[in-house]
Amino acid sequence: MMEKEWNDEEWQELANQLSEPQGDAGIKTGEMMASSNENMIFRTIDLLGLSVDEEVLEIGHGSASHLNALMRKASGLEYTGIDISLTMIEEAKRINSALIDAGSVSFHLSDGLHIDFSDNQFDKIFTVNTLYFWKDPKAYAQEIYRVLKPGGSFCLAIATKDFMEKLPFTKWVFQLYNRSMAEELLSSAGFSIQSVAEEKDIAISRTGEQVERDIIIVTAGK
Template identity: 30%
Template sequence: MSVREEFDRWASEGRDKGMEERHWHTAKHALARMPVEPGDTVLDLGCGSGYAGRALRETADAGRVYGLDAAPEMASNARSYTDDSQVTYLVSDFEHLPFADDSVDHCFSMEAFYYASDPHVALSELARVLRPGGTFYCAVNFYEENVHSHHWPEMVGVEMTRWSEREYRQAFRDAGLHVAGQDRIPDREITIPPADEFPTENWASRADMIERYRTYGTLLTVGVAP
């Protein structure tokens, strides 16, 4: 199944809101770091329910916000969650961004970038549309060091690019972006049951669950356009 088909199905089942709830644990910390100034143009890449762009409108007074998703049903759902005229939702793949050169101040992507069919082309597109000094905050839970995520492509049923921390940094540089930082944001909000409740349907041990959320968490790589 294609990424578009799979996430159209998720959207039709209302699972976009479930993703928003889970991702918010770490996404809010990444969003708080973004140097968004009042009036800035922001792109939310792989926007899902659109919560990230709306949060930047509310907390940072971002100007024009674009949420882009490859799944039409996701974009449609996101559109229904706001009546803010400054927020627009678009359907497109990551390799063909519908923006002019140097037209976006900042881009955020949470748990979506690895679905790009060609992530190197997607990064080149981001480098093209970002203004000089613009930033790309790329947050992923699916990455090489997070051994507890390696089964996700089989579970979700779509192709996903699994890069290591080093590979993310190198790919950013290859696209012409400076790497301003990279770290892991732990999920400290998810409830971890006591040891006597393991194993569960998803976890062999409490130690595995702690490692997944508290140690690996969300990998955040920050690129800056020259």
């Protein structure tokens, strides 16, 4: 049986759901993102180098099905997740109810422009595949810098501009970045670039096939 051809309207709706999952379709999109991004998320978490009793912020956590694995990286971790999608926050709370009950995990709705936490609050911050959707990239990078503790690290993970341009839905909503653009954005916000990992990642496509993609994980410090 041949797969149905998607039209531009359907691809644009997928782009909108990827940027801010909503409703039943958003839950399905969240499941797809969790599967597609799983390897990339775990690689980013590894590069964070989590240590005992650190406070961790994740921006754009989606369903946060990776959270049990993250919390096992070190003892005493405190995790905060923020997302612009109420649908994803509700899913994350449902999936991670035991961790929430234990008092070590919380999720918060964000406007995508401000991070409603104190200056110098988090030891480690990370985000995977959200940069494309930042409403004011430089101002938001400055917000991340503000809430990061001096000596802390921020890991930013994206798929490359060259790879993303080949996808049929990225001409809507998405702002694509190559390595130098990502580094320049973070440097302009005050970060010092500590390392950049350029790697091949295996993702799962919308049709369930394995796809090799080029990814960048920038580790930046304050």
